[in-house]
Amino acid sequence: MDDARRRVAQIANHVTAADDGFSRQTYARADAARVSSYERVHGDVSRDPVSWVKCAPGADERSVASHYELRDVIYEKSPEGIARVTINRPERRNAFTPRTVKEMRWCMDDARDDMTIGVVVMRGMGDLAFCSGGDQSARGDGGYVDAKAGGAEETPRLNVLDLQMQIRRMPKPVIASVAGYAVGGGHILHMVCDLTIAADNAVFGQTGPKVGSFDAGYGSTHMARLIGQKKAREMWFLARLYNASDALKMGLVNTVVPLAELETETAVWCREILRNSPTAIRLCKNALNAAEDGQAGIQDLGGSATLLFYQSEEGNEGRRAFLEGRKPDFSKFKRFP
Numbered sequence: 087m088d089d090a091r092r093r094v095a096q097i098a099n100h101v102t103a104a105d106d107g108f109s110r111q112t113y114a115r116a117d118a119a120r121v122s123s124y125e126r127v128h129g130d131v132s133r134d135p136v137s138w139v140k141c142a143p144g145a146d147e148r149s150v151a152s153h154y155e156l157r158d159v160i161y162e163k164s165p166e167g168i169a170r171v172t173i174n175r176p177e178r179r180n181a182f183t184p185r186t187v188k189e190m191r192w193c194m195d196d197a198r199d200d201m202t203i204g205v206v207v208m209r210g211m212g213d214l215a216f217c218s219g220g221d222q223s224a225r226g227d228g229g230y231v232d233a234k235a236g237g238a239e240e241t242p243r244l245n246v247l248d249l250q251m252q253i254r255r256m257p258k259p260v261i262a263s264v265a266g267y268a269v270g271g272g273h274i275l276h277m278v279c280d281l282t283i284a285a286d287n288a289v290f291g292q293t294g295p296k297v298g299s300f301d302a303g304y305g306s307t308h309m310a311r312l313i314g315q316k317k318a319r320e321m322w323f324l325a326r327l328y329n330a331s332d333a334l335k336m337g338l339v340n341t342v343v344p345l346a347e348l349e350t351e352t353a354v355w356c357r358e359i360l361r362n363s364p365t366a367i368r369l370c371k372n373a374l375n376a377a378e379d380g381q382a383g384i385q386d387l388g389g390s391a392t393l394l395f396y397q398s399e400e401g402n403e404g405r406r407a408f409l410e411g412r413k414p415d416f417s418k419f420k421r422f423p
């Protein structure tokens with residue numbers, strides 16, 4: 087009986103922790119014998135600070151067009167395999183301009199190509215905002231514009247839509263680490279990330295209808311998949327703001343932690359992901375996206391299948407046979423049921 091009571095208490099502890107939104111790498115244990123074999127082998131996930139190294143495009147990387155340096159964004163990597171992209175416009179609550187987005191796109195491309203990176207974190211500078219969406223002072227008639235030297239206006243763009251697709255197609259998890267406001271296009275950015283870790287001061291919402299804007303792409307359809315049609319319509323039609331605990335209840339975020347814990351908790355989630363099979367994670371992301379992303383989603387899933395096949399003996403038999411001018415011998419490969 088005592089044992090049963092102790093077991094219920096353990097489960098209750100577990101549930102309370104999850105309901106509060108705090109992830110616990112080690113649940114309350116009655117005694118050491120209850121530690122799972124996985125925990126015995128792998129140990130606890132470190133909560134040590136991440137050591138970041140700042141990165142920037144080299145002078146030869148003209149892909150950032152005329153921007154050879156990152157001005158609106160801070161890009162860092164850690165030797166343990168985490169990349170971090172920080173929108174650095176706190177004076178505008180981290181609102182983005184086409185240039186900000188261009189810089190973020192360069193970072194995302196780099197993080198995708200870098201085979202030492204297994205997970206990407208996106209966040210805003212400071213505690214007040216993750217991102218407040220498109221910079222309304224840069225909004226022109228046909229999109230958002232960066233001012234050119236001499237006062238002339240650049241080509242208008244809605245290039246954040248390209249960034250959203252880049253995050254979806256990134257074959258590694260992207261985690262939004264949200265302190266303060268995630269509103270407008272900033273709210274959509276966190277939604278298209280694979281996971282969201284929110285600080286308890288986070289505030290979420292779609293402000294577009296208040297300022298004459300909307301996102302009829304992922305911003306609407308993906309939101310409805312996350313929180314359901316009724317809530318998505320409420321979020322868009324009323325354009326209200328929601329606190330972190332509301333967001334957790336709605337399924338908009340994965341967890342809520344005290345603001346002071348946000349950086350550490352984000353690092354812990356990254357480290358837990360980095361312990362796991364990168365290929366398993368890649369294929370799960372592909373599969374979870376595929377149902378929503380149609381042909382583009384299937385293309386990503388198919389690309390990952392080809393990547394695996396290219397690494398197989400069977401795939402290489404075809405290549406070698408061609409190069410050696412002989413018939414390939416596929417008879418030795420099993421036809422699994």
Ligand SMILES: CC(C)(COP(=O)(O)OP(=O)(O)OC[C@H]1O[C@@H](n2cnc3c(N)ncnc32)[C@H](O)[C@@H]1OP(=O)(O)O)[C@@H](O)C(=O)NCCC(=O)NCCSC(=O)CCC(=O)c1ccccc1C(=O)O
Pocket residue numbers: 177178179181214215218219220221222223230244246247267269270271272274293294297299300301302305
């Ligand atoms: C975020 C707030 C709720 C914060 O309020 P508060 O803490 O009181 O701070 P403020 O004093 O308001 O702001 C400080 C300072 O920052 C400036 N600022 C804040 N947000 C923006 C912004 N988005 N653009 C420009 N400037 C901004 C603010 O003016 C202050 O400046 P001072 O000089 O100090 O006065 C609140 O700030 C707020 O509500 N902000 C506006 C939020 C908003 O409406 N965002 C735009 C929504 S529309 C959008 O994001 C579209 C984006 C897009 O590109 C797109 C287009 C088409 C299809 C899809 C998309 C897509 O994104 O998906």
